[in-house]
Every structure is written in structure tokens, then in C-alpha cells.
Amino acid sequence: MGTFTLVIHGGAGTILRASMTAEKEAAYRDALEDALKAGYALLKKGNTAIDAVRAAVVSLEDNILFNAGRGSVFTKDGRQEMDAAIMNGKDLMAGAVSAVRNIRNPIELAYTIMTKSEHVMLNGEGAAEFAKLHRLKTEPDDYFYSEFRYDQLKKAQETGETMLDHNVEVQDKKFGTVGAVACDTHGNIAAATSTGGMTNKQFGRIGDSPIIGAGTYANNKTCAISCTGHGEPFLRAVTAYDVSCLMEYKGLSLEEAMNIVVHDKLMKIDGEGGMIGVDAKGNGAMVFNSEGMYRGMRNSNGINEIAIYK
Ligand code: ASP
Numbered sequence: 001m002g003t004f005t006l007v008i009h010g011g012a013g014t015i016l017r018a019s020m021t022a023e024k025e026a027a028y029r030d031a032l033e034d035a036l037k038a039g040y041a042l043l044k045k046g047n048t049a050i051d052a053v054r055a056a057v058v059s060l061e062d063n064i065l066f067n068a069g070r071g072s073v074f075t076k077d078g079r080q081e082m083d084a085a086i087m088n089g090k091d092l093m094a095g096a097v098s099a100v101r102n103i104r105n106p107i108e109l110a111y112t113i114m115t116k117s118e119h120v121m122l123n124g125e126g127a128a129e130f131a132k133l134h135r136l137k138t139e140p141d142d143y144f145y146s147e148f149r150y151d152q153l154k155k156a157q158e159t160g161e162t163m164l165d166h167n168v169e170v171q172d173k174k175f176g177t178v179g180a181v182a183c184d185t186h187g188n189i190a191a192a193t194s195t196g197g198m199t200n201k202q203f204g205r206i207g208d209s210p211i212i213g214a215g216t217y218a219n220n221k222t223c224a225i226s227c228t229g230h231g232e233p234f235l236r237a238v239t240a241y242d243v244s245c246l247m248e249y250k251g252l253s254l255e256e257a258m259n260i261v262v263h264d265k266l267m268k269i270d271g272e273g274g275m276i277g278v279d280a281k282g283n284g285a286m287v288f289n290s291e292g293m294y295r296g297m298r299n300s301n302g303i304n305e306i307a308i309y310k
Helices: 022-044 049-061 106-116 124-133 147-159 231-236 239-250 254-268
Strands: 005-013 082-088 093-100 121-123 178-183 189-195 216-218 224-229 273-278 284-288 292-299 304-309
Touching: 005 022, 005 049, 005 224, 005 273, 005 284, 022 049, 022 178, 022 292, 022 304, 049 082, 049 106, 049 178, 049 189, 082 106, 082 216, 093 106, 093 124, 093 216, 106 124, 106 189, 121 124, 178 224, 178 273, 189 216, 189 224, 216 239, 224 231, 224 239, 239 254, 239 273, 254 273, 254 284, 273 292, 284 292
Parallel strands: 093 121
Antiparallel strands: 005 178, 005 292, 082 093, 082 189, 178 189, 216 224, 224 273, 273 284, 292 304
């Protein structure tokens, strides 16, 4: 039995210790712990990497602290539109959704598209119809409402800006997308990412998270990657797949490849953010070029950490 590993993130950005209260920090740590527990318990039982990343992301989507599922940010017309993707490194199967509304767990919809349709990605109304057909859980608008996010929207609208999850004046500037990558006992790897995108975004805007190869990618030959950060540069850099390419064609290790992409390639195009990764030997890594990234890693060799700041 090989090493099994789960790595999660809850977004990156200007997360400063100075503007964090002890209660807030404890709440974030608890939320990360819950997600790690949910996914790791499955890996320990011998379940697949796909099951583990789903469970971890569902846990984060259900938590209002993160910009995904329940805690998703508002679009400029005051609604939530969510993006998510999941990919299995064993067979390169993938499922994704973009701009979906009222779906409780967009990652479950992405998974259902992967396993129950001939497509990779559905959006908007077509995705909603598919979700209904497969009885995915929906929630009314007020389930997704939080005063804190609504204040962010109002603030963003005063300045006319599109904001990446949080503006410093409102809270720390951070990209609160969530994601998980895992390597199971059989050496299969998987990645999942889910997000509400950007505060005050144009409705219909799609970020990097649901785009296979940009925000999410998994291939047993190389790595499983989930990104978080300013979606537009991440899209232009084909970020997650670039890590895989550096490993496949240049023979780099997971961490070497992630460092080049995050600290060199993304930095050159103002791509603030980070990513988590695993390879099929169970090595995990968490790399970011921002002030902080909500993150956690647990594996069968005893690694067990949760961290926020640099
Ligand atoms: N990458 C996401 C997006 O641009 C935002 C984030 O990571 O928080 O939609």
C-alpha cells in the first residue's frame, strides 16, 4: 500500500495576521480541519481519490466562510453564479459546471456530469436542467445570502470595481475559492475546485476554476492540481496543465514544477494566488505567491498541517 495524501485549500490572497481576530482564525482552522477529516477518512478506508476530493470540497462548499457553494460572492446583479470542476487522474475523465445558480454543491454536479453524461462541461440553464434530472440538491437564494458578502458587493459597486472575493477595506483581500487534491492507496490521483468567482463580476463571467487545465487538472502520470487566485491570468497561463507539462516533458518534481509556475510564470503576468498539488507517489505541495493561502495537508506518513500565512 502506497502513501495516501489529501491536500486542501480555501483560497489565497492578502490574508494578514494583523487583520485577523483569534475567533476568525479559529473558525477558519476548524473549517479546514473538518474538510481534511471528511476526505482523509475516506482515503484511510481505501476509497478513491475522487471520493476524497469530493467529500473535502463539499465540506468547504457547505461552510459560509469560503467563496464556494453557500458562501459564494455576489455578481454585479446581486446573485451567485458558481463554477466547479473535478478530474480523475486514472482515466483523465473530467466534469465541470460554470455559472450555475442555487445548486447546493456545484462539485457534486460536476461529478455527476463526469459520471452520468457524455459531456465534460455544462453551464447555466442546461446545467440546471441536468441537475434537476439527476436530483441534485438545490437551495433558495437566501441560503447563499450573507450580509458580509452583500456589503462587499455594495462596496465594490461604489468604486465600480470588480473585486477578487474581498477588498482590503472590507476584509482581507483574498480569493476564497476552495479545492482539494488527493492520492489514494492505489496511487490514483484526483483534483477538484469550486468557486463563486469574483465580487461584482459580470454575470456570465467564467474564471479558471472550472476550466480543465487552467484551474483544475489531474493525470496519474504527473500530478493533480487545484488553483486559487486571480482567474484571468491563471486562464491565460493554462496554469494547472503547465505544472503537468513541466513534470512530463522536463522531468521536474511536483514541487519544482509548481514553484516555477507560481513564482515565475504567474508572477510575470500579475497572476496573484497559489495552488495545491499531489503526485501518484503521494507527495503533496502547497505553493503561493500571495500573502497567505488557507491550506491543509494530511498523509499516511504522519504529515498533518493546517496553515494560513506565509
Ligand atoms: N480563481 C477564482 C476565479 O477567478 C477566484 C479564486 O480563486 O478565489 O474565479
